[in-house]
Amino acid sequence: MGDSPMCLDGASVCACESRASRPCHATYMGESPMPLDPPNRGFRVQMPRGLLRGFFTCLLFVSCHYKKKNLTPLADLPIATFSANLIATFSIAMFSAITFNAFAIFITSLISDFSMTHHFNPFFFESPAARQAFTDREELAARLVAFMRQRGRRMLVHGLRRMGKTSLILNAGRISKENLVFVDVSTATNLNEVARNLLLAAPREEESLLLKLFRLAQKHFSSVTLGAGGIQLTGELRPDEGPKNLQSVLTYLNDRAGAEDKPLTICLDEFQDLRLLGGERIDWQIRGIIQHFENVNFIFAGSDYRLVKWMTEPNAAFFNQLQMMEVGPIDTSLLVKWMAGRAKIGGLAAFPFGQDIVEMAGPRTGDIIRLAMSCFELAAAGETPAGQVAAKAFDLVTFSEKTYEFSSRWHDCSLVQRAVLRAIALGFAPTAAETVRKFELGTTSTAHSALKTLLKRQILTRDIEGEIKFDSPFFSHWCATQGARP
Ligand SMILES: Nc1ncnc2c1ncn2[C@@H]1O[C@H](COP(=O)(O)OP(=O)(O)OP(=O)(O)O)[C@@H](O)[C@H]1O
Ligand SMILES: [Mg+2]
Numbered sequence: 001m002g003d004s005p006m007c008l009d010g011a012s013v014c015a016c017e018s019r020a021s022r023p024c025h026a027t028y029m030g031e032s033p034m035p036l037d038p039p040n041r042g043f044r045v046q047m048p049r050g051l052l053r054g055f056f057t058c059l060l061f062v063s064c065h066y067k068k069k070n071l072t073p074l075a076d077l078p079i080a081t082f083s084a085n086l087i088a089t090f091s092i093a094m095f096s097a098i099t100f101n102a103f104a105i106f107i108t109s110l111i112s113d114f115s116m117t118h119h120f121n122p123f124f125f126e127s128p129a130a131r132q133a134f135t136d137r138e139e140l141a142a143r144l145v146a147f148m149r150q151r152g153r154r155m156l157v158h159g160l161r162r163m164g165k166t167s168l169i170l171n172a173g174r175i176s177k178e179n180l181v182f183v184d185v186s187t188a189t190n191l192n193e194v195a196r197n198l199l200l201a202a203p204r205e206e207e208s209l210l211l212k213l214f215r216l217a218q219k220h221f222s223s224v225t226l227g228a229g230g231i232q233l234t235g236e237l238r239p240d241e242g243p244k245n246l247q248s249v250l251t252y253l254n255d256r257a258g259a260e261d262k263p264l265t266i267c268l269d270e271f272q273d274l275r276l277l278g279g280e281r282i283d284w285q286i287r288g289i290i291q292h293f294e295n296v297n298f299i300f301a302g303s304d305y306r307l308v309k310w311m312t313e314p315n316a317a318f319f320n321q322l323q324m325m326e327v328g329p330i331d332t333s334l335l336v337k338w339m340a341g342r343a344k345i346g347g348l349a350a351f352p353f354g355q356d357i358v359e360m361a362g363p364r365t366g367d368i369i370r371l372a373m374s375c376f377e378l379a380a381a382g383e384t385p386a387g388q389v390a391a392k393a394f395d396l397v398t399f400s401e402k403t404y405e406f407s408s409r410w411h412d413c414s415l416v417q418r419a420v421l422r423a424i425a426l427g428f429a430p431t432a433a434e435t436v437r438k439f440e441l442g443t444t445s446t447a448h449s450a451l452k453t454l455l456k457r458q459i460l461t462r463d464i465e466g467e468i469k470f471d472s473p474f475f476s477h478w479c480a481t482q483g484a485r486p
Helices: 037-068 079-117 138-148 165-176 191-201 207-220 239-260 271-278 282-290 307-312 332-345 354-361 365-381 386-401 403-411 415-425 433-438 444-456 473-480
Strands: 154-158 179-184 224-227 230-233 264-269 296-302 323-326 460-462 468-470
Touching: 138 154, 138 165, 138 296, 138 323, 154 165, 154 307, 165 179, 165 264, 165 296, 179 191, 191 230, 191 239, 191 271, 207 224, 207 230, 207 239, 239 264, 239 271, 239 282, 239 296, 264 271, 271 282, 271 296, 271 307, 332 354, 332 365, 354 365, 354 386, 365 386, 386 403, 386 473, 403 473, 415 444, 415 468, 415 473, 433 444, 444 460, 468 473
Parallel strands: 154 296, 154 323, 179 264, 264 296
Antiparallel strands: 224 230, 460 468
């Protein structure tokens, strides 16, 4: 990923409306063929003129060549030889002119075709930011790097969804060059899977310590193998032994870091999902397991609005035991500059949409990058006036790319919930008497309970000042316009 020219799946990348002409290469692979019009037109116009020029140039060269070799002493030659020479000179000149001219025009056409139509969208919202696509976060990354170089530390990394927590942690791990065992808990369906994933995510053991670590692993697990991929758990893990297996893996990793005498950081991303897998008391169990570990650091990360409360309230398992790191918005001016720089790498010399993008997409990096990607598509297609690009891209994401998702989310909501969403999207305080009356919400308490459900489902979120907002700026736009493109 990153700067290298790569092709994205057209379907998932952009439902770009104006796909008809001069499309961006990234969008068009596998769809309609590349437009051949500009090079073809150039070829037709340039051919006769170039040919004439080429012919006379070649004629000059061929004549000079003959002259140099004294092959055209016109006066000495009999007339037959003279005309044969003349015809040969003209033919060679003509042939060379056609060949060279056609070849030159073909190459020029190719180059101009390439520069006119091949843009590579440099914005990726689908996965955590890779090295080249990662910006800012210098302060937080430096703090994490320092953290990863210590031992026995614990940290909670939190922030709104799509703000960039995972990208930050992974990039800090890369910068630190320390051992990072990163597992996304939300991808597992049980604790055994988390345990297995932890072991799989661990960096390869040092060759010289392999046997020693294998013996160590045997102490913790009933069946392990030493294969090409290092030390791995084998055999079926019993479902009821999930907590025990998780404990074994964590203990092994702590012992291993000690044996290697190297810091090792274990990151459990989407930590709140551990409660789904291990029940309400899982954080207490984890605390019990790791409280005496001295060799490994732990990062717990997540975006669920309840996570910070779970982890830090006075009766929480990790109360007063965690360093806290909040991942907030990236500075707007920095993002604007960075987007313009990225767009240039992708082949667009000017990208004056940054400010509008940030204003429309809101504070979350993921939303900004997503809108930037659509803006890039539109700008590369070259059919939308610059002043309309950001607004059109916003509509495009809302009403084309995400319309099925939003429509099914909308239909999953009760009528009161829908009315509450509409009210908030249009800027009304959801439980105010006027709103309840205007949007026919029934009573204030029905509005309250609808709000509670929507917060729980994370369709709405509470910001730091307690104000209720849409999780997605695109869904807010969709609700405000009743799912119809304005
Ligand atoms: N510092 C950054 N520079 C550039 N792009 C970023 C940065 N941080 C995040 N992004 C982009 O934003 C999107 C969301 O980032 P990421 O997945 O890291 O967020 P998150 O907070 O972990 O989200 P979630 O809460 O959904 O887990 C990604 O596509 C990523 O490429
Ligand atoms: Mg994440």
